[in-house]
Amino acid sequence: MGLTREELGRRIRSARESCGLTQEQLGEFAGLSRVAVGQIEAGTRSVSSLELDRIAHAVGRDIKSFFAESFVERDALAALFRSDAQLAEQGDLLKALQDSLALGHELTNLERLLEIDRVQLLTASYELAIPKSRWDAIQLGQKVATEERQRLGLGVAPIGDLSELLEAQGVRTGAVALPENISGLTLVDDTIGVFVVINARHAAVRRRFSLAHEYGHVLMDRGRALAPSRAENRSDLLEVRANAFAAEFLMPAEGVEQFVLAFGKGGASRTQIAVFDEAEAVQVEQRAAPGSQDIQLYDVALLAHHFGASRISALYRIKNLRLIDEREFQRLKTEEDSGAGQTIANFLAAPEAPLEDTSREDFRRRFLALALEAYRREEITRSKLAELAAMVHLGRNELGAALASAKLD
Amino acid sequence: MATNAETIVVVTDANVLINLLRIGQLPLLGKLDAYRFLVPEEVVAEVTDPDQREALSSALAAGYLGQAVVDTMESLQLFAELRDMMGRGEAACLALAATMGCHIASDEKKRFRRRAVELIGEERILRTEGILLEAIRQGRISVAEADGFKEALAANRYSMPFQSFSDLL
Numbered sequence: 001m002g003l004t005r006e007e008l009g010r011r012i013r014s015a016r017e018s019c020g021l022t023q024e025q026l027g028e029f030a031g032l033s034r035v036a037v038g039q040i041e042a043g044t045r046s047v048s049s050l051e052l053d054r055i056a057h058a059v060g061r062d063i064k065s066f067f068a069e070s071f072v073e074r075d076a077l078a079a080l081f082r083s084d085a086q087l088a089e090q091g092d093l094l095k096a097l098q099d100s101l102a103l104g105h106e107l108t109n110l111e112r113l114l115e116i117d118r119v120q121l122l123t124a125s126y127e128l129a130i131p132k133s134r135w136d137a138i139q140l141g142q143k144v145a146t147e148e149r150q151r152l153g154l155g156v157a158p159i160g161d162l163s164e165l166l167e168a169q170g171v172r173t174g175a176v177a178l179p180e181n182i183s184g185l186t187l188v189d190d191t192i193g194v195f196v197v198i199n200a201r202h203a204a205v206r207r208r209f210s211l212a213h214e215y216g217h218v219l220m221d222r223g224r225a226l227a228p229s230r231a232e233n234r235s236d237l238l239e240v241r242a243n244a245f246a247a248e249f250l251m252p253a254e255g256v257e258q259f260v261l262a263f264g265k266g267g268a269s270r271t272q273i274a275v276f277d278e279a280e281a282v283q284v285e286q287r288a289a290p291g292s293q294d295i296q297l298y299d300v301a302l303l304a305h306h307f308g309a310s311r312i313s314a315l316y317r318i319k320n321l322r323l324i325d326e327r328e329f330q331r332l333k334t335e336e337d338s339g340a341g342q343t344i345a346n347f348l349a350a351p352e353a354p355l356e357d358t359s360r361e362d363f364r365r366r367f368l369a370l371a372l373e374a375y376r377r378e379e380i381t382r383s384k385l386a387e388l389a390a391m392v393h394l395g396r397n398e399l400g401a402a403l404a405s406a407k408l409d
Numbered sequence: 410m411a412t413n414a415e416t417i418v419v420v421t422d423a424n425v426l427i428n429l430l431r432i433g434q435l436p437l438l439g440k441l442d443a444y445r446f447l448v449p450e451e452v453v454a455e456v457t458d459p460d461q462r463e464a465l466s467s468a469l470a471a472g473y474l475g476q477a478v479v480d481t482m483e484s485l486q487l488f489a490e491l492r493d494m495m496g497r498g499e500a501a502c503l504a505l506a507a508t509m510g511c512h513i514a515s516d517e518k519k520r521f522r523r524r525a526v527e528l529i530g531e532e533r534i535l536r537t538e539g540i541l542l543e544a545i546r547q548g549r550i551s552v553a554e555a556d557g558f559k560e561a562l563a564a565n566r567y568s569m570p571f572q573s574f575s576d577l578l
Binding site for chain 2: 002003004005008046047048049050052053063064066067109113378379380381382383384386387
């Protein structure tokens with residue numbers, strides 16, 4: 001038996017309520033009055049396809065979900081709303097979330113049409129209790145990062161394309177313009193799987209850190225209702241743990257130490273060795289030349305460039321690894337704050353992000369490639385292709401030119 | 410909308426409307442006897458060129474084009490299913506045509522046409538050239554005029570697979 005209008009109305013109300021929208025707010029998104037939304041939900045007014053399309057977008061759902069045999073009452077957006085009471089009040093974030101979910105649904109659909117067997121979520125899940133203190137959170141985050149690096153066979157080397165690594169683990173990644181105070185968020189539901197979204201407005205090194213931070217949440221907090229990662233929440237224990245994970249995952253302690261030692265730095269200024277011959281010991285002392293072990297700002301620039309991190313996070317990393325003391329840290333930070341770090345990085349051709357930073361475009365490129373392939377295989381129409389292209393800000397003229405040059409027109 | 414048993418109702422997609430707008434022949438849709446052309450609201454939204462939008466609005470206001478809405482449960486469900494593979498306007502046209510048992514006017518080929526044939530059958534799909542041919546048959550335009558339109562559309566990357574409309578008569 002087909003769905004009744006009353007049942008469709010009930011499902012719309014359930015979807016609206018589960019993501020904390022009032023009838024008035026939903027009406028604003030769908031171009032309807034509060035009264036009309038009430039009538040639709042009660043099944044006393046029909047809803048048009050245009051209105052239903054907008055309603056689905058507003059509540060972060062695929063329009064098909066309203067007609068599914070069994071309706072999923074709570075989805076990714078509902079989970080986020082449960083975890084973050086501020087969400088409904090932050091209109092720009094809600095819009096970004098709606099756009100992210102729409103992209104997630106279309107991505108899922110394209111993979112299904114192309115019969116791409118989306119890898120199961122391959123990531124390990126680290127069952128951890130809530131940390132008791134910030135210290136505990138840092139230790140746990142670092143430990144999980146080390147284990148995850150081992151599991152992935154990364155050794156102590158820098159990670160190249162982080163989003164590619166996550167995708168290979170079955171985690172979808174995307175970049176969407178989020179409000180300035182949100183670095184990233186993780187959406188999880190049965191349709192789109194695990195979808196990590198980072199703030200496309202942030203600089204490349206920050207986006208990279210955010211991606212690692214969200215990956216930390218995926219590994220350690222998957223079972224919890226995950227709130228967006230906000231700047232003002234950075235002291236929360238789960239955020240501290242995810243940050244510690246990101247730092248260790250991107251710049252593993254052993255890798256950093258090896259890198260610094262390779263420059264002949266980071267050693268003690270005086271080293272003593274006792275050579276024992278089963279009767280007596282001979283004391284040998286080696287003194288480094290004064291100042292030779294001091295880490296300079298150009299060392300920090302090279303370290304940051306090597307691991308694809310910011311100079312400031314590299315600076316904190318070597319301080320935390322006790323490769324520099326507080327006095328040296330302050331000296332280097334003052335130099336960095338004065339702009340010297342940037343000058344040195346330019347001189348060394350060692351920018352923080354890879355020279356050709358394409359991470360912002362990674363998702364767009366992947367999404368468009370899938371859409372083009374679906375069009376080539378005649379799984380979607382030209383008009384659908386144009387809609388998908390518009391979702392990642394590609395205009396009709398640019399699309400037309402791309403199709404012509406690829407001989408797909 | 411006033412239709413009778415002999416009237417063929419045609420739900421019209423944006424590509425056909427745009428073709429007719431390009432050659433200034435949108436009013437032809439109101440002049441064909443026994444045809445009633447409807448435009449879903451999604452299709453209206455897809456006509457974005459300001460001059461074309463104005464001409465379409467005038468046609469809707471004059472009443473020779475009717476506006477259609479996908480709002481029955483059956484058509485909504487089909488619309489939702491079709492959205493995976495086609496644009497909003499196409500999905501609305503096909504959902505309406507399939508559930509109302511009427512014709513569709515669309516120049517789309519490949520995936521859309523395959524699905525349209527599955528849902529409503531080939532005989533209920535009209536193309537721009539089919540509309541111009543019907544206009545010739547009803548004496549609304551001459552073959553020479555139609556061939557001129559064919560040429561103008563070819564310059565806009567829409568080609569018809571024949572030399573002249575006279576070949577079809």
